[in-house]
Amino acid sequence: MGTFNLLMLQNVACPNCRQFQNWTVQFKYGDCWLHKYGLFEELRWDGNDVGVRAAKIVLVEGICEEMCKHCANDEIYARIFIDNNKIVAASLVVKNIIFPISSDGNYMIIN
Ligand SMILES: [Zn+2]
Structure with missing residues (x-):
């Protein structure tokens, strides 16, 4: 525990006010070592692993590092x-x- 990875999202709407901005999402799945990912990138394993490498479909929960610049939802x-x-x-x-x-x-294996 402790370390996480980052998913960088560009130009995505805030779920609260619908204004667009960039987001940094912390999540714990795969080799948790502050790896930075973008969409459609492959997870790394063989380190500080969380989760199941052989799983096909997984839902992972992450949390945004920054607050919304428009509505200040944090x-x-x-x-x-x-x-x-x-x-x-x-x-x-x-x-x-x-x-x-x-x-x-904070993940759920679907398949
Ligand atoms: Zn907002």
Whole structure:
């Protein structure tokens, strides 16, 4: 625990006020070592691993580092979809996921 990765999103709307800006999303999945990713990049493994490398489709929750420049909302979350170890989509939302206590991180393996 402790270290995370970063997903850089460019020109994405704030889920609260719909204004566009760039976002830095912290998430814990794959080799958690402050790796910087963009959309459609492949996750790295074999380090400080969180999650299951062999999983096909995974939903990961992230949180934005910055607040919205327009509405000042400072609690914006991201739903990150992993498909075959690639980050294929990310949606910004204002509510976090309540993960079951039994889960070992902020992710859910779908398939
Ligand atoms: Zn906003």
